[in-house]
Amino acid sequence: MSDVSVYFVAGERSADNHGAALLKALRARSPQMQFLGRGGPKMRTIAGGKFRDWIHDTAVVGLWEVIRRYPFFRKQFQATISEIDAARPSAVVLIDYPGFNLRLARALRGKFSELKIIYYISPQVWAWNRRRVSQMAQSIDLMLCIFPFEPQLYEESGLRAIFVGHPMTSVIPNENAIPAPREVSSDKAFEQTPRDPSTPNTFGARDDNLIGLFPGSREREVKKIFPVMREAAVALSHENPDLRFAVSAASEPLAELIGADLYGKPATGKFFIVKGEVPQLMVQTNVGMVASGTATLEAVLSQLPFVLIYRVAWLTYLAARLVVKIKYLGMPNVLAGREIVPEFIQHQAQPQAIAAAVARLLTDKSERARMLSDFAGVAQKLGRGEAGENAADAIIRELRRAG
Numbered sequence: 001m002s003d004v005s006v007y008f009v010a011g012e013r014s015a016d017n018h019g020a021a022l023l024k025a026l027r028a029r030s031p032q033m034q035f036l037g038r039g040g041p042k043m044r045t046i047a048g049g050k051f052r053d054w055i056h057d058t059a060v061v062g063l064w065e066v067i068r069r070y071p072f073f074r075k076q077f078q079a080t081i082s083e084i085d086a087a088r089p090s091a092v093v094l095i096d097y098p099g100f101n102l103r104l105a106r107a108l109r110g111k112f113s114e115l116k117i118i119y120y121i122s123p124q125v126w127a128w129n130r131r132r133v134s135q136m137a138q139s140i141d142l143m144l145c146i147f148p149f150e151p152q153l154y155e156e157s158g159l160r161a162i163f164v165g166h167p168m169t170s171v172i173p174n175e176n177a178i179p180a181p182r183e184v185s186s187d188k189a190f191e192q193t194p195r196d197p198s199t200p201n202t203f204g205a206r207d208d209n210l211i212g213l214f215p216g217s218r219e220r221e222v223k224k225i226f227p228v229m230r231e232a233a234v235a236l237s238h239e240n241p242d243l244r245f246a247v248s249a250a251s252e253p254l255a256e257l258i259g260a261d262l263y264g265k266p267a268t269g270k271f272f273i274v275k276g277e278v279p280q281l282m283v284q285t286n287v288g289m290v291a292s293g294t295a296t297l298e299a300v301l302s303q304l305p306f307v308l309i310y311r312v313a314w315l316t317y318l319a320a321r322l323v324v325k326i327k328y329l330g331m332p333n334v335l336a337g338r339e340i341v342p343e344f345i346q347h348q349a350q351p352q353a354i355a356a357a358v359a360r361l362l363t364d365k366s367e368r369a370r371m372l373s374d375f376a377g378v379a380q381k382l383g384r385g386e387a388g389e390n391a392a393d394a395i396i397r398e399l400r401r402a403g
Contacts, residue, residue: 004399007089008037011097013217014294016040016055018167019095021388029392036087090399091116098123109139120144120391133157142398144391148381164390165383168297209242212285214295217250221291222257224311229289231351244270246285248278287361296330300375305361305368307342311349332378340374
């Protein structure tokens with residue numbers, strides 16, 4: 001397939017991770033295949049050439065944030081179509097990012113009727129607008145699903161769909177060294193210092209007194225959610241001074257934002273900021289506070305008992321309430337069909353209530369055992385760690401089908 005080119009569109013950090021795994025699998029199967037498009041740094045490293053790294057500007061969350069930046073997204077939308085028009089790829093692979101990518105699929109189908117359009121990381125339309133499935137069937141040739149119940153939903157509307165497994169099952173926790181945690185007290189600002197990568201610093205095995213805080217990978221998520229987590233952590237430390245709190249920061253800017261929040265606050269507990277390395281951190285902490293999103297499945301696969309926290313701007317929350325049709329927000333609960341993880345959403349995300357739920361997971365062995373048993377059942381539904389490979393095989397079959 002030396003003359004084949006594929007244009008990718010990924011708009012968020014998680015999609016960049018999944019896209020990079022997909023590109024690696026495609027490269028192994030078809031070394032001469034050309035990769036074009038837009039994504040993040042990991043995808044760009046593999047694709048090379050003129051592949052655009054744009055996720056620093058495109059990873060937003062919430063209705064208000066999208067409205068505020070509408071002129072930017074409109075410009076990028078038209079630029080993407082122009083790039084595809086100029087490149088005339090063999091196929092376009094859209095990775096997650098439904099607010100942008102579903103509209104792009106419709107526009108591309110109208111402009112390029114013969115273009116092969118494949119969607120990877122199927123949008124969760126079953127949660128907020130099932131009527132869109134029939135519309136999607138008119139513009140998308142193949143849907144690559146990451147949850148086992150999704151293919152039937154799509155195929156009922158005439159859209160071919162395949163379950164490839166969840167990409168997160170490929171992220172296997174290990175004992176590799178992670179950056180040394182940095183203590184932040186109420187009278188000392190967070191300072192980032194370079195670490196010699198040859199020095200194997202690590203938290204060690206799972207620590208009974210270490211609590212993990214995972215406030216999300218976007219700036220606005222962190223601004224809304226981390227203060228709640230911090231207050232819950234302080235409440236916990238009042239009850240147990242031995243507890244320590246490792247805060248996951250997805251990037252250097254988020255590490256600085258979290259450090260600024262901690263500076264000057266009456267944080268009586270011990271806080272550490274750890275950049276990246278979420279799976280490694282999850283297998284070393286005893287209980288987690290996790291923002292709603294992909295990290296909840298990471299916690300399941302890492303067998304980390306946790307509570308789920310979700311807070312956004314009130315306009316975004318009220319708009320979501322009008323369209324979301326599912327009982328639970330967290331995917332572990334959706335897959336289980338019941339609440340196996342406590343959810344603290346919007347006004348219910350109160351520090352004292354969160355602290356009480358975390359304390360139960362710290363001290364109640366039967367509660368921990370129940371949750372971990374439920375996690376095992378959920379994990380079995382996510383596949384066996386070959387999502388990228390399965391997706392690559394499906395894409396190559398689709399390209400040959402087109403030929």
